[in-house]
Amino acid sequence: xxxxxxxxxxxxxxxxxxxxxxxxxxPAAPLRVGVAGLTHTHVHGLxxxxxxxxxxxxGIAEPNRALAERFTKEHGLSMDLVYPSLAxxxxxxxxxxxxxxxxxxxxxxxxxxxxxxxxxVMVEKPLAVSLDHARQMAALAQQYHIHLxxxxxxxxxxxxxxAYQLVQDKSLGDIRKMxxxxxxxxxxxxxVNKEFLDWLTDPVLNGGGALPDFGCYGADxxxxxxxxxxxxxxxxxxxxxxxxxxxxxxxxxxxxxxYPKAQGIIEASWNWPYARKDLEVYGQTGSVVAxxxxxxxxxxxxxxxAQDLAVPAPPAPYDDPFAYLVAVVRGxxxxxxxxxxxxxxxxxxxxxxxxxxxxxxxxxxxxx
Numbered sequence: 490x491x492x493x494x495x496x497x498x499x500x501x502x503x504x505x506x507x508x509x510x511x512x513x514x515x516p517a518a519p520l521r522v523g524v525a526g527l528t529h530t531h532v533h534g535l536x537x538x539x540x541x542x543x544x545x546x547x548g549i550a551e552p553n554r555a556l557a558e559r560f561t562k563e564h565g566l567s568m569d570l571v572y573p574s575l576a577x578x579x580x581x582x583x584x585x586x587x588x589x590x591x592x593x594x595x596x597x598x599x600x601x602x603x604x605x606x607x608x609x610v611m612v613e614k615p616l617a618v619s620l621d622h623a624r625q626m627a628a629l630a631q632q633y634h635i636h637l638x639x640x641x642x643x644x645x646x647x648x649x650x651x652a653y654q655l656v657q658d659k660s661l662g663d664i665r666k667m668x669x670x671x672x673x674x675x676x677x678x679x680x681v682n683k684e685f686l687d688w689l690t691d692p693v694l695n696g697g698g699a700l701p702d703f704g705c706y707g708a709d710x711x712x713x714x715x716x717x718x719x720x721x722x723x724x725x726x727x728x729x730x731x732x733x734x735x736x737x738x739x740x741x742x743x744x745x746x747x748y749p750k751a752q753g754i755i756e757a758s759w760n761w762p763y764a765r766k767d768l769e770v771y772g773q774t775g776s777v778v779a780x781x782x783x784x785x786x787x788x789x790x791x792x793x794x795a796q797d798l799a800v801p802a803p804p805a806p807y808d809d810p811f812a813y814l815v816a817v818v819r820g821x822x823x824x825x826x827x828x829x830x831x832x833x834x835x836x837x838x839x840x841x842x843x844x845x846x847x848x849x850x851x852x853x854x855x856x857x
Contacts (some may be wrong), residue, residue: 491514494692502789505696511567512806517763517819519543520543520544520585520812520814521544521583521584521586522547522584522586522587523547523548523550523579523582523584523587524549524550524587525550525552525578525588526550526589526592527549527551527557528558528590528591528592528611528688530685531613532560532588533560533563535590535811536560536563536566539809541812545570545592546566546570547582548570548571548572548578548581548584549570550575551572551695552573552574552580579602579603579606579608585818586607586608587599587603587610587709588611588612589710590613593615593693593694593695593701594622594688594695594784596612596617596618596622597617600625600629601629603635604629604632604778605633606628609635609636609637609638609814611636611639612638612639612642613639614640614709615631615639615701615705615836616639616678616830616834617696618693618696618837620834620837622837623838624834627830634818635775638813638824638828638847639828640810640828641827641828642706643671643709643766644810644827645808645810646766646779646781646782646783646784646803647783648768648780648783648784649710649768650803651798653714653779655775655787656772659719659772660789661770661774661777661789662676662774662775663750664750664772665771665773666751666771667710667711667752667753667768667771668753668756669753669768669769670707670761670768671706671722671755671756671757671758671765672699672760672761672764672768673759674759674760674763674764675731675740675760675766676732676759677690677734679764690737691738692737692738696738696781697738697739697843698735698740699739699758700725700727700757700844701739701840702757703759704742704755706766707754707756707757708835708836708839709832710827711755712836713827713832714770715748715751715753717835718748719835719838720746720753720839721748721749721855722852722854723744723746723747723839723842723846723852723855724846724851724852725742725743725843725846725847726743727739727843731760740759740760740848741756741757741759742756743755744757744839746839749827767779773787773788776789783800783802784798784800785798786798807825808824
């Protein structure tokens with residue numbers, strides 16, 4: 490080989506050796522994602538997601554063929570992706586992660602099927618129908634070293650992140666009171682499809698009505714603001730305002746959480762005149778209200794007028810649940826506290842205590 494050519498080859502080898510491994514490897518292959526169920530209509534957020542190249546849906550487990558045909562047609566997907574059972578879908582497609590979009594009761598079965606195979610799981614809120622189910626799921630996740638994430642719409646709100654940062658920075662002083670309002674006019678009133686409504690209004694499959702459906706948002710946010718601290722006690726009042734519409738489950742609930750030096754109030758309802766997901770945080774020296782996804786209201790003193798501020802979306806990948814799932818599985822992002830297993834075990838404990846309190850008409854004190 491001529492000396493000049495040898496020099497060129499050596500120079501090329503040195504250049505390649507100096508490149509970062511990631512640059513040499515090129516972009517990562519899309520994460521292989523399976524879908525467990527289609528009866529939770531939040532699944533449209535995944536099925537209709539713009540192609541960002543970070544994930545690919547490799548299979549859908551849904552026994553209701555008509556539902557699967559309806560949803561795949563709506564989103565331009567092939568029915569070849571659909572399998573009648575989760576076990577068959579996993580065996581044939583070998584997903585790296587599975588997203589659960591069935592009833593809350595089915596979350597345990599999804600983790601039981603996925604965890605032993607090392608498949609990561611993201612469920613829609615709440616984590617589980619009961620603390621017993623939640624603890625079984627947590628044990629499997631820990632045994633098989635998988636991520637078990639819970640997705641809430643409010644996790645991706647820039648407004649909630651700003652409120653949390655103000656608390657972290659001690660800009661409001663120590664927290665004294667938190668109030669979370671969540672819900673809408675009611676699932677039937679807003680026109681959810683029959684497959685969703687059937688289990689959403691079933692006390693076994695959903696673990697209740699408005700209490701788990703919307704109470705979980707406040708429980709998640711308040712536990713986050715309190716840095717994972719469990720409340721001392723839970724007191725709940727549940728109403729059945731529309732028994733003709735929701736004969737089996739409560740449609741309105743107020744939950745009071747007592748902490749050593751703070752109170753949390755969760756107002757979850759299928760009776761609001763409009764949809765809402767807002768959060769109020771009051772400290773010793775100021776307050777912040779997360780009005781919606783992108784706006785907060787800040788007030789610091791008695792004499793100071795409130796300021797309404799627009800806030801940016803959280804940075805990627807914390808602005809999108811599925812980009813976040815990809816990043817966590819790949820190890821390029823840490824688990825967010827709001828979706829973490831530790832936080833959501835506390836959430837389910839609060840919901841369990843609230844159900845007990847409403848049923849028995851008394852305060853439930855959590856074991857220390």
